[in-house]
Amino acid sequence: MIVLGFDTATPATAVALLDDTHPAAAAELRHEPAAGERPGHASQLLALAAQLLATTGLRFTDVDRLAVGLGPGTFTGLRIGVATARALAQSTSAELVGVSTLHALALPAESAAERAGADFGVLAVIDARRGEAFAAGWRGGRAVLEQVALAPAKLARRVAEEGGSWLAVGDGALRFRDDLERAGCTIPTDGSEQHAVSARAVCRLALEAPQGTARDLVVPDYLRPPDAVLASPPKKPSS
Amino acid sequence: MTLILALETSCDDTCAAVVSADGELRSNVISSQGVHDAFGGVVPEIASRHHLELANAVVDDALRRADATLDDVGLVAVTQGPGLVGALLVGVATAKAIAAARGLPLAPVDHLQGHIAANFLRIGADSGAGGIMAPPFVCLLASGGHTLLARVEQYDGFSVLGRTLDDAAGEAFDKGARLLGLPFPGGPALERLARDGDPHAFAFPIARNLDGLDFSFAGVKTSLLYRVRDLGPQDAAAHAADLAASFQHAIVEALALRCEQALEQTGLRRLAIGGGVAANGPLRTRLEQLAVTVGIPPRELCTDNAAMIASAARFVDAQPFPAYLSLDAYASGERALA
Numbered sequence: 316m317i318v319l320g321f322d323t324a325t326p327a328t329a330v331a332l333l334d335d336t337h338p339a340a341a342a343e344l345r346h347e348p349a350a351g352e353r354p355g356h357a358s359q360l361l362a363l364a365a366q367l368l369a370t371t372g373l374r375f376t377d378v379d380r381l382a383v384g385l386g387p388g389t390f391t392g393l394r395i396g397v398a399t400a401r402a403l404a405q406s407t408s409a410e411l412v413g414v415s416t417l418h419a420l421a422l423p424a425e426s427a428a429e430r431a432g433a434d435f436g437v438l439a440v441i442d443a444r445r446g447e448a449f450a451a452g453w454r455g456g457r458a459v460l461e462q463v464a465l466a467p468a469k470l471a472r473r474v475a476e477e478g479g480s481w482l483a484v485g486d487g488a489l490r491f492r493d494d495l496e497r498a499g500c501t502i503p504t505d506g507s508e509q510h511a512v513s514a515r516a517v518c519r520l521a522l523e524a525p526q527g528t529a530r531d532l533v534v535p536d537y538l539r540p541p542d543a544v545l546a547s548p549p550k551k552p553s554s
Numbered sequence: 555m556t557l558i559l560a561l562e563t564s565c566d567d568t569c570a571a572v573v574s575a576d577g578e579l580r581s582n583v584i585s586s587q588g589v590h591d592a593f594g595g596v597v598p599e600i601a602s603r604h605h606l607e608l609a610n611a612v613v614d615d616a617l618r619r620a621d622a623t624l625d626d627v628g629l630v631a632v633t634q635g636p637g638l639v640g641a642l643l644v645g646v647a648t649a650k651a652i653a654a655a656r657g658l659p660l661a662p663v664d665h666l667q668g669h670i671a672a673n674f675l676r677i678g679a680d681s682g683a684g685g686i687m688a689p690p691f692v693c694l695l696a697s698g699g700h701t702l703l704a705r706v707e708q709y710d711g712f713s714v715l716g717r718t719l720d721d722a723a724g725e726a727f728d729k730g731a732r733l734l735g736l737p738f739p740g741g742p743a744l745e746r747l748a749r750d751g752d753p754h755a756f757a758f759p760i761a762r763n764l765d766g767l768d769f770s771f772a773g774v775k776t777s778l779l780y781r782v783r784d785l786g787p788q789d790a791a792a793h794a795a796d797l798a799a800s801f802q803h804a805i806v807e808a809l810a811l812r813c814e815q816a817l818e819q820t821g822l823r824r825l826a827i828g829g830g831v832a833a834n835g836p837l838r839t840r841l842e843q844l845a846v847t848v849g850i851p852p853r854e855l856c857t858d859n860a861a862m863i864a865s866a867a868r869f870v871d872a873q874p875f876p877a878y879l880s881l882d883a884y885a886s887g888e889r890a891l892a
């Protein structure tokens with residue numbers, strides 16, 4: 316089975332292509348905005364996907380399963396990812412599977428812990444802006460902390476209550492390093508790959524689903540209600 | 555059979571349509587998000603969330619009504635801007651992915667060019683080669699976000715003769731309606747109330763003295779605000795119909811005067827109108843009294859729709875696969891030249 320997976324919940328755009336006969340050889344392409352640059356989801360996502368397919372001589376119609384990170388994360392980014400996945404599914408015969416971006420973020424560290432027989436939990440943390448974090452925790456292959464949007468101090472308290480040792484990963488773990496370290500979390504160094512959402516992990520999680528999900532049920536996990544702020548009158552075009 | 559499939563998600567309507575390669579309207583689906591009315595305006599984040607949930611189903615519906623499948627589509631078109639950028643991005647991402655999956659070309663369309671191109675659609679009695687109206691003509695576009703007088707000499711562009719310096723005409727209707735305690739969107743409600751009123755009961759400014767062919771609707775709105783305040787709640791309620799009729803009269807006159815001047819200046823004898831305000835009865839009547847040919851697309855082609863985007867796409871340089879994969883939306887200004 317050929318799986319094309321992507322995630323646009325964080326400022327990065329990550330795309331991976333996985334053939335389940337050689338899952339370890341999955342290829343991934345990423346775009347990370349430079350400091351101060353806007354996320355590149357709109358201009359990068361499909362271009363990276365097409366590039367990845369082209370390097371293996373495949374086309375969009377060769378994809379059997381589309382995997383997309385449902386968030387939580389930036390609203391506009393999520394919508395670009397989910398809209399792209401839904402429309403690709405609509406236009407081909409590929410199945411569609413949505414996965415948790417937080418789970419994809421935790422997966423590499425989780426697998427490493429499992430392989431090493433280590434007994435720490437993995438806390439995936441995404442910077443939710445406005446001083447909050449999106450987070451969820453896994454230990455021994457089980458979800459032990461459900462997806463939440465919390466202020467860092469509250470999240471630290473939840474983690475401390477849960478007990479045990481924790482490895483915290485993600486841009487939110489970096490942003491709220493102090494609070495989380497005080498709660499006993501270990502956090503990899505700033506440059507570590509473990510803080511990035513891997514599209515390969517998105518593909519792997521999607522492979523676990525027994526079948527695809529009905530297209531119209533694949534929607535982002537916003538975890539937050541929309542702000543009821545009215546549109547400012549549209550700008551008058553200038554010419 | 556080669557068909558054009560278009561999407562339009564620039565504001566709060568999720569739209570898809572199918573038009574034939576020679577401009578014949580095959581289907582036009584508009585899913586209006588009533589949810590915004592309770593807020594008294596459009597909430598961008600809510601609009602974007604709904605677009606995402608509705609876009610694919612609206613496309614399916616447009617294809618079904620056109621008795622077609624994606625296999626019959628030869629070109630995908632989408633509104634690239636201007637509009638609410640988060641809303642536009644849903645349509646752009648969807649259109650790009652539908653096209654890319656099939657290696658189809660993509661036509662990015664400017665929303666305003668779309669409104670003008672509504673006149674090129676061939677429908678029923680207007681199914682002649684030129685559609686509802688063929689260039690050259692003067693076009694008045696008046697919606698909630700835009701008020702514009704355009705000179706249309708060709709099928710693939712227009713020049714701006716005048717535009718509003720402040721509020722759009724539809725926005726003025728909406729704000730006036732709110733001052734009179736009417737629900738959003740205010741235009742239709744205000745028109746209804748005005749039916750029982752005297753358009754000459756109150757004198758509201760028409761901004762005649764403005765240079766050129768530009769519009770201004772800030773004055774008429776402020777003057778309604780003062781009138782309502784001076785009358786006090788009881789008298790204002792008692793004269794609501796007169797206030798509505800007089801306010802509407804001022805806006806209609808302002809629009810009609812500029813149209814007359816534009817026709818005179820350009821020497822053109824044909825006028826088309828578009829945008830949500832084109833639904834306004836007194837405006838239509840007033841313009842039909844001008845001694846020129848007036849073309850008004852059916853109501854559902856005046857307000858935001860995707861059929862007009864498909865129509866415009868016939869005259870846009872479509873980008874072949876994979877040239878458009880990096881295409882982004884734009885919120886304001888004229889079409890970004892890729």
Ligand SMILES: Nc1ncnc2c1ncn2[C@@H]1O[C@H](COP(=O)(O)OP(=O)(O)OP(=O)(O)O)[C@@H](O)[C@H]1O
Pocket residue numbers: 564565566637696697698699700723724725727728739740741742745829830831832833834835856857858
């Ligand atoms: N009968 C009417 N009389 C006056 N104004 C009307 C009438 N019907 C609709 N309108 C106004 O038209 C506007 C809606 O126009 P439209 O549907 O073109 O949407 P829009 O989002 O404002 O469009 P755009 O994005 O093109 O600016 C609203 O401001 C509404 O009050």
